[in-house]
Amino acid sequence: MSESRAKPRESYHHGDLRRVIIQTAEAMLAEGQGWQFTLREVARRAGVSHAAPYKHFPDKASLLAELSMRGFDRLREVLTEAVGANPRSVREALLRGARAYVRFGIDNPALYRLMFSTEACQDEDLHLSERAMAPLAVVIALLQRGQQEGVFRLRPLEGLAAACWAQVHGLTLLSIDGLLLPQKVGEAPVEAALAALLEGLATGPA
């Protein structure tokens, strides 16, 4: 029913073409292996001329930057929900957050790669480091709480956060690339790596 491609006509002026372009691009990102899709193809599927997108984005990089930013927003939402859902223990919350993070990447491989690509943060207002801060803030808050409760070692937050982020970032990308043989979260390698991470953070013996 809801044909999203090639809307016949809405009085020549498309209305909210910007949104349609973003949604179409997101769909093509989800379908393909990367962001090699063509701006002309996006326009085609949106039912407009190939020059129309340029009225809403200065160039392709800007569209990609927009997709990247939206990706970071979704990731932050996923993380805060996963962490906030069941605050039984800090360990548990961190583990849930980590699993949600990896799953997000596995479910959106092309988007996740784009978010950390140099092609998506050219001269935009928001640099990559600023965008990534929001999700990072979630894990830092958790680490702080863990230290206050005495279950995490008292080390500089900077380093602990780096260890956590690097671990989930690495696990996510290796999973996407199919380099950790069982690809689903909850399977052996990912879980084992997360367990090792927690053991490295913990004060007591596991």
Next chain:
Amino acid sequence: MSESRAKPRESYHHGDLRRVIIQTAEAMLAEGQGWQFTLREVARRAGVSHAAPYKHFPDKASLLAELSMRGFDRLREVLTEAVGANPRSVREALLRGARAYVRFGIDNPALYRLMFSTEACQDEDLHLSERAMAPLAVVIALLQRGQQEGVFRLRPLEGLAAACWAQVHGLTLLSIDGLLLPQKVGEAPVEAALAALLEGLATGPA
């Protein structure tokens, strides 16, 4: 003296054009932010027509695959040297290997990204997973030795290796992206993360 671009002539037939193309492409990879360089530009700098490279590589993806493979070879060399140099203790060896790994990525950002890119492992004989095995074997051997010596926890090697690899892979990419504020290896966040990793592996308390 050794002008590597635009050799005047070597009797029309270039001789070892294949090598020159690879070297030129590697230079452009090192100069730029990625592998968006153009095959025509490579040919231009190699002093041949834009069609000449197609006599040595079926397409651009094949050239990129070659660069990626050579990257994995260099990484394996760097790792084995770093690990084998001073085998005082397994901990020390693992730490040296990890530092060498991260430094390799920081020193060759575009190459390192290419190595784990989907664009560099299309339908080549060697899939990404097979290429990555050689460097991974180095760390697995180290973990095994650590377990035999009783300094590393007795967990399935699969999981421990995943934890190590994900940690250095993540640290490398975050460093490349400038997301761990001090960018040089040996600085706080990277060292802290590696310390946490080792604490997670160790049997005794640090």
Next chain:
DNA sequence: ACCTGAACACCGTTCAAGT
């Protein structure tokens, strides 16, 4: 056996012109 030149289909981007 190895390289060149012209040619093809396709892109990103621009801009005067339409509604």
Next chain:
DNA sequence: ACCTGAACACCGTTCAAGT
């Protein structure tokens, strides 16, 4: 204010023809 059509410069790739 928003979209179109033609145009420009450039790519990846192919292929008949040159050496």
